[in-house]
Amino acid sequence: MNRRIKEKIIEGFFFLNGIIVILILAGIFILLLKNSIPAFREVSLQHFLSRPIWNPDAYEQPMYGLLPMLVSSFMVTLGSLIVAVPLGIGTAAYLSDVASPRVREIAKPVVEILAGIPSVVIGFLGIVLLGPFISKMTGTYNGLNALNGSILLAVMALPTVISLSEDALTSVPRSYEEASLALGANKWQTVIRVKIPAAASGVLAACMLGMGRAIGETMTVLMATGNAAAFPTSFLGSVKTMTATIAIELGEVAYYTTHFHMLFAVGLILFIITFIINLISDIIFHKHTRMR
Amino acid sequence: MGKNIRMKAEGVNFFYGKNQVLKNITLEIHDHAVTAIIGPSGCGKSTFIRLLNRMNELVLNTNLEGDILFDGESIVGDQMDPVELRRKVGMVFQKPNPFPKSIFDNIAYGLQVNGVKDKDLIEKKVIESIKKAALWEEVKNRLHDSALGLSGGQQQRLCIARCLAIEPEVILFDEPCASLDPISTHKVEELILELKKDYTIVIVTHNMQQAARVSDYTGFFYMGEMVEFDKTEVIFTRPRDKRTEDYITGRFG
Numbered sequence: 001m002n003r004r005i006k007e008k009i010i011e012g013f014f015f016l017n018g019i020i021v022i023l024i025l026a027g028i029f030i031l032l033l034k035n036s037i038p039a040f041r042e043v044s045l046q047h048f049l050s051r052p053i054w055n056p057d058a059y060e061q062p063m064y065g066l067l068p069m070l071v072s073s074f075m076v077t078l079g080s081l082i083v084a085v086p087l088g089i090g091t092a093a094y095l096s097d098v099a100s101p102r103v104r105e106i107a108k109p110v111v112e113i114l115a116g117i118p119s120v121v122i123g124f125l126g127i128v129l130l131g132p133f134i135s136k137m138t139g140t141y142n143g144l145n146a147l148n149g150s151i152l153l154a155v156m157a158l159p160t161v162i163s164l165s166e167d168a169l170t171s172v173p174r175s176y177e178e179a180s181l182a183l184g185a186n187k188w189q190t191v192i193r194v195k196i197p198a199a200a201s202g203v204l205a206a207c208m209l210g211m212g213r214a215i216g217e218t219m220t221v222l223m224a225t226g227n228a229a230a231f232p233t234s235f236l237g238s239v240k241t242m243t244a245t246i247a248i249e250l251g252e253v254a255y256y257t258t259h260f261h262m263l264f265a266v267g268l269i270l271f272i273i274t275f276i277i278n279l280i281s282d283i284i285f286h287k288h289t290r291m292r
Numbered sequence: 293m294g295k296n297i298r299m300k301a302e303g304v305n306f307f308y309g310k311n312q313v314l315k316n317i318t319l320e321i322h323d324h325a326v327t328a329i330i331g332p333s334g335c336g337k338s339t340f341i342r343l344l345n346r347m348n349e350l351v352l353n354t355n356l357e358g359d360i361l362f363d364g365e366s367i368v369g370d371q372m373d374p375v376e377l378r379r380k381v382g383m384v385f386q387k388p389n390p391f392p393k394s395i396f397d398n399i400a401y402g403l404q405v406n407g408v409k410d411k412d413l414i415e416k417k418v419i420e421s422i423k424k425a426a427l428w429e430e431v432k433n434r435l436h437d438s439a440l441g442l443s444g445g446q447q448q449r450l451c452i453a454r455c456l457a458i459e460p461e462v463i464l465f466d467e468p469c470a471s472l473d474p475i476s477t478h479k480v481e482e483l484i485l486e487l488k489k490d491y492t493i494v495i496v497t498h499n500m501q502q503a504a505r506v507s508d509y510t511g512f513f514y515m516g517e518m519v520e521f522d523k524t525e526v527i528f529t530r531p532r533d534k535r536t537e538d539y540i541t542g543r544f545g
Contacts, residue, residue: 101352174350175389179451182345183402183458184379193401198392 032268039064039261048265052231054245056259064262066269068231072146072239073215073270075232076225079150080157080214085207087154088161092203093191095162096169108166115159123223126152131224140236144226147235152220157210164209168202169195201284208281216274218243242270296323298462298492299344299381304358306339308351313339315516317358321462321509326484326493328507328524330500332544335513337496338386341464344494345381346374362462379406382460386467388447390439390454395422395431398439398450402458417457425453426483445476452483463487465495469502481506500540504528512536 040048043064051065091111095104126148135143172195180190196203226238227248240248246263253260299321306314313336321327321344329337342348343360346367360367367377390398399418408414418435422428427449431442439450448468455463465484469477484493484506497503503510504524511521512535520527520536531537538544 173389175385175387176391178347178350178385179389179391179454180401180405181350181375182347182378182383182385183405183454184375185402185405186375189405193405194391 029268029271032264032271035261035264036268037261038256039258039265042258043262048262054229054240056249056253056262062259064258066242066266068229069240069242069245069266070269072225072232073241073243075146075235075239076149076153076221076241077211077215079146079235080153081207081211083151083154084157084161084210084214088158088206088210089165089196089203091158091162092165092169092206093196096166097187097191097195108163111159111162114155115163117156119156119217119219120223122152122156123220126220126224134236138236142226144224144238145236146225146232146239149221149225149239149241150235152224153214153217156217156220157214160213161206161210164206165199165203168199168206171202172198201287205281205285208277208284212274212277212281215277216243216270218247222247242266246270297321298323298363299494300361301340301343302359302361304340304343304356304360306336306343306348306357307355309353313516314343317518319511319518319521321492321494323492324488324490325508326488326495326506327509327511328503329494329496329511329513330498330503330539331513332539333498334515336516337498337513338466340513341466341494341496342383344462344464345378345383346372347383349374379458380460381462381464382455382458383464383466384448384451384455384468386470388444388451388471390442390447390450392438392440394436395439395442395450396435399454399457402454406458421453421457422450424456424487425449426479426486427453443476445472445479448472448476448480449483452480456487460491462492462494465493465497467496467498469497469499477502500528500542512539514539 048064048066050067051063052067053063053065054068055063095107095111099107127144130148130151131143133143134145134148135141169191176194176198177190180194181187185193221241222244225241225244227240227244228238229240229245230238232239246267249259250263253263297320301317301319304314304317305312317340319340329340331337339348343356344367348354348356356368362377362381366372391401393401396418399421400414403414403417408417419428422431422435427446430446431450434441439447442450452463452468468484469480472480481502484495487493488508495503495507507524509521510524510527512519512527512531512533514535520531520533527536528540531540
């Protein structure tokens with residue numbers, strides 16, 4: 001009897017933990033939603049979603065167009081994926097199939113440590129190292145632009161992409177590899193044509209998680225992309241992402257103004273985007289593990 | 293080396309780490325014949341056959357002493373490219389292991405990685421190999437379906453077809469019927485007898501009746517040693533070694 005009560009208590013405790021996480025998530029969503037709604041008393045939803053200008057401080061008519069920062073966010077995220085995905089999968093393939101055990105033992109932890117570098121440090125490197133380099137190579141003014149942000153975000157997404165892709169590749173059944181080699185395929189043919197396709201869902205989930213990381217990243221892009229609010233035109237132009245906009249403006253805005261509530265609306269959009277990305281990668285990932 | 297000897301092991305010792313799993317194996321594999329290797333589990337027979345196409349290289353920390361020859365040439369050193377060797381010495385594994393691709397692509401893969409680009413030629417060879425593996429009637433209407441939808445026996449014949457497509461000279465069968473039902477086993481055995489006309493075959497099996505049915509030569513392995521090697525009929529009727537006799541009469545194993 002005594003033991004049963006104890007078990008009930010323990011069970012209840014863990015149940016409570018699970019519930020709390022869900023409550024926090026729901027709480028954040030409600031908070032964002034509740035604070036977003038008042039914004040649309042003065043500005044229409046259509047204005048928010050379709051105007052190409054974000055200028056809350058305009059004297060005559062403030063503009064609250066989401067598009068410039070939405071496009072900015074997607075530009076740097078896409079740019080980072082273009083760098084991080086091939087590099088990440090390539091590195092993962094190297095680590096899982098080509099590297100000697102000794103190299104792997106050293107390289108894998110190093111990659112994982114890379115994930116622990118504070119984003120402000122990476123942003124700092126963007127300003128003092130990558131910025132001047134880009135500026136010199138392309139002749140732009142200071143090299144603080146979408147390209148810079150993309151490369152830095154790629155560096156930040158890489159550990160996730162590498163580590164999870166490597167796990168996916170390592171878990172491909174050995175028999176596929178043997179079958180391929182026995183047919184006279186070399187190591188790289190085996191990796192590219194048999195192992196990566198067999199691990200596709202895991203690799204895809206890894207890339208999606210990397211993307212989730214990149215789109216929500218704030219400090220790095222804030223420091224490295226220049227933060228001009230104009231509609232982005234090229235990777236060599238300065239951009240201001242959703243995250244950077246919130247971080248910069250929320251500290252200075254007067255409370256309970258339309259501008260204040262608008263920033264919550266931007267946060268809500270960001271929340272929804274990352275939620276969907278994480279959800280998709282989770283679904284893909286679970287499909288992958290179920291198949292085995 | 294005799295004219296009709298394709299492969300030969302000479303004094304082969306093989307170690308996993310410090311654990312010696314093969315002891316001084318010397319064995320000749322005859323051209324256009326089926327050589328069976330029998331013995332109880334853990335006797336080293338699978339390890340031995342995997343040396344013939346250097347498949348053990350996937351396992352770390354192994355050590356080989358002695359020499360293995362293919363048409364008189366050593367295959368164990370750096371002068372032999374394992375990729376090159378595996379094109380001539382094909383292998384069918386214990387568990388059917390088709391790729392998670394279509395039936396057609398499973399066979400085309402071997403051709404493609406070996407540099408065949410001509411689509412018509414690939415298609416011709418795919419069909420030819422499926423027919424040779426006695427699988428055509430069963431799959432001709434679903435060549436582009438996933439190979440994973442086939443039964444175990446069909447999958448194994450697909451793996452044989454995949455191996456035939458790259459036109460090896462020697463085919464190694466590593467307990468090919470271990471996971472198959474009796475009817476599928478029968479089909480694979482018939483196929484092996486048929487393939488003997490064109491290929492040199494080595495088969496590892498723990499099924500003595502199977503060795504008796506399909507092979508011309510038989511080697512009996514026991515605890516890492518090759519106890520006896522002879523024509524199959526001799527091994528099964530007049531074994532010289534007491535251990536061979538005990539094994540084939542079912543006293544252990």
